[in-house]
Amino acid sequence: MVIFKEIEPLKAFLSDKRALDHSVGLVPTMGALHSGHLELVKASKKVNSITVCSIFVNPIQFNNPADLEKYPKSLEHDIAYLNSVGCDVLFHPDRSEMYQKPTTTKFDFGQLDKVLEGEFRPGHFSGVALVVSKLFNIVNPTRAYFGQKDFQQFKIVQRIVDDLNFNIELICFPTLREADGLAMSSRNTRLSDEERKTASVFYRSLVFAKNEIRNRAGIKSINERVVEMCLSEKNVRLEYFAIADTENLNLLDNVKDADRSILLIAGFVGEVRLIDNMFVE
Amino acid sequence: MVIFKEIEPLKAFLSDKRALDHSVGLVPTMGALHSGHLELVKASKKVNSITVCSIFVNPIQFNNPADLEKYPKSLEHDIAYLNSVGCDVLFHPDRSEMYQKPTTTKFDFGQLDKVLEGEFRPGHFSGVALVVSKLFNIVNPTRAYFGQKDFQQFKIVQRIVDDLNFNIELICFPTLREADGLAMSSRNTRLSDEERKTASVFYRSLVFAKNEIRNRAGIKSINERVVEMCLSEKNVRLEYFAIADTENLNLLDNVKDADRSILLIAGFVGEVRLIDNMFVE
Numbered sequence: 001m002v003i004f005k006e007i008e009p010l011k012a013f014l015s016d017k018r019a020l021d022h023s024v025g026l027v028p029t030m031g032a033l034h035s036g037h038l039e040l041v042k043a044s045k046k047v048n049s050i051t052v053c054s055i056f057v058n059p060i061q062f063n064n065p066a067d068l069e070k071y072p073k074s075l076e077h078d079i080a081y082l083n084s085v086g087c088d089v090l091f092h093p094d095r096s097e098m099y100q101k102p103t104t105t106k107f108d109f110g111q112l113d114k115v116l117e118g119e120f121r122p123g124h125f126s127g128v129a130l131v132v133s134k135l136f137n138i139v140n141p142t143r144a145y146f147g148q149k150d151f152q153q154f155k156i157v158q159r160i161v162d163d164l165n166f167n168i169e170l171i172c173f174p175t176l177r178e179a180d181g182l183a184m185s186s187r188n189t190r191l192s193d194e195e196r197k198t199a200s201v202f203y204r205s206l207v208f209a210k211n212e213i214r215n216r217a218g219i220k221s222i223n224e225r226v227v228e229m230c231l232s233e234k235n236v237r238l239e240y241f242a243i244a245d246t247e248n249l250n251l252l253d254n255v256k257d258a259d260r261s262i263l264l265i266a267g268f269v270g271e272v273r274l275i276d277n278m279f280v281e
Numbered sequence: 282m283v284i285f286k287e288i289e290p291l292k293a294f295l296s297d298k299r300a301l302d303h304s305v306g307l308v309p310t311m312g313a314l315h316s317g318h319l320e321l322v323k324a325s326k327k328v329n330s331i332t333v334c335s336i337f338v339n340p341i342q343f344n345n346p347a348d349l350e351k352y353p354k355s356l357e358h359d360i361a362y363l364n365s366v367g368c369d370v371l372f373h374p375d376r377s378e379m380y381q382k383p384t385t386t387k388f389d390f391g392q393l394d395k396v397l398e399g400e401f402r403p404g405h406f407s408g409v410a411l412v413v414s415k416l417f418n419i420v421n422p423t424r425a426y427f428g429q430k431d432f433q434q435f436k437i438v439q440r441i442v443d444d445l446n447f448n449i450e451l452i453c454f455p456t457l458r459e460a461d462g463l464a465m466s467s468r469n470t471r472l473s474d475e476e477r478k479t480a481s482v483f484y485r486s487l488v489f490a491k492n493e494i495r496n497r498a499g500i501k502s503i504n505e506r507v508v509e510m511c512l513s514e515k516n517v518r519l520e521y522f523a524i525a526d527t528e529n530l531n532l533l534d535n536v537k538d539a540d541r542s543i544l545l546i547a548g549f550v551g552e553v554r555l556i557d558n559m560f561v562e
Contacts, residue, residue, distance in 0.1 A: 165419050
């Protein structure tokens with residue numbers, strides 16, 4: 001695996017590859033890689049000549065400085081992990097390389113970045129959109145791979161690709177889960193043993209709600225039962241549970257509309273904020 | 282000259298050219314071409330293998346529907362004009378081609394899109410940034426050419442190139458003027474004969490102010506004299522006159538800082554809104 005910390009040498013390297021008609025797959029990450037990330041790399045390797053994984057903890061997408069400070073880092077482990085699946089290129093810039101001038105560009109996506117994560121993490125998606133635009137222009141990938149766990153993020157990226165005419169195919173890859181259903185996440189490493197056990201409550205809530213939708217329970221009652229499930233666990237604080245349209249993430253208020261919807265949940269276990277989601281189909 | 286109305290055939294054409302290592306120059310316009318536009322095309326032809334001129338009247342950058350409605354159109358003349366200077370490609374999409382899905386992405390550039398034009402044309406620069414991003418991703422140019430008359434627009438485009446890491450060299454080309462100093466503009470064709478004569482007041486104001494700065498007149502007095510000059514002309518309404526920093530367009534309030542500044546002016550002559558600017562060096 002070739003490792004680049006600077007933009008220009010990476011661009012020159014990829015430009016040479018593209019001149020040979022090589023396709024390029026991009027897997028943007030913030031490091032602290034887990035099996036979910038590796039599946040994205042493997043999916044990219046199957047169809048692209050060159051796979052680039054980026055590791056960059058983007059400061060401007062963190063609304064909470066403590067969350068940025070505590071975001072897990074494991075670069076040596078990440079490099080070994082990426083080597084084990086044959087990733088071709090690691091792009092690992094530092095902050096001054098990615099933000100060479102003070103940035104003032106902000107994005108607004110209307111309703112899409114105001115609901116759910118957008119409500120609880122103001123400015124988050126503007127920061128995501130900016131760093132993803134940067135990575136798209138630096139790597140110029142044929143395809144880019146994202147995990148379904150961050151589904152609202154995926155919709156935002158899809159929006160910038162559509163609205164700004166980026167010439168990139170986006171792939172949303174299903175969430176990988178631990179044995180008890182907990183969605184794999186870099187933040188899981190911050191959970192204590194006890195918190196780790198209760199953290200599956202978000203997954204259990206989603207499974208419960210999906211079944212209730214199939215049973216045509218009312219949306220109000222489903223919401224109440226999910227709140228109860230989370231409240232009954234020690235150290236769990238629910239931020240939101242939502243049944244939403246898969247296209248625009250508008251909240252649904254009739255269970256009849258929920259047959260092709262997405263359930264989204266977010267909350268804290270101790271001091272660690274987790275999110276998860278599940279399609280109803 | 283090859284003419285494309287659709288995005289995909291244009292992309293395929295340019296992709297073949299780039300595979301031959303051809304450089305691409307882009308001249309984005311809204312049509313109703315004048316000599317100023319042609320100079321941009323000529324400048325592009327000097328250093329790029331292929332020059333693409335785009336003609337697209339971008340509806341989302343018009344804050345005033347009447348201005349959009351009355352924006353001059355002269356496609357046949359434009360095509361002849363572009364042929365006369367050997368432009369290689371015209372990209373002339375219609376609205377449904379450029380906006381295939383409803384667009385919700387908006388940009389915010391902090392102070393830079395709130396002052397001057399931004400104050401009088403809310404939403405204008407967000408629309409400009411979006412359509413320029415689209416054109417950049419569709420054409421993928423090596424260089425892009427803009428006229429200095431729209432200097433604040435140039436700064437906005439420079440900001441998205443820097444902040445989103447577009448791999449494009451930007452060229453700001455000096456404003457072309459009529460014999461009496463009036464800056465060439467597509468909107469000039471909308472002026473009546475009488476209005477056309479008074480329209481040079483904006484140029485005369487800039488020249489006057491530049492001399493006063495060299496003479497170390499106070500900024501307040503220069504402002505007052507410019508307002509007087511414009512008021513003394515029939516059917517002229519000044520929107521703003523400003524002495525600003527060339528980098529961030531912040532207004533200057535001390536003439537000592539104005540030795541390397543830019544003077545910007547905007548207003549109406551009859552129903553036609555005109556802008557102009559001039560460097561102090």
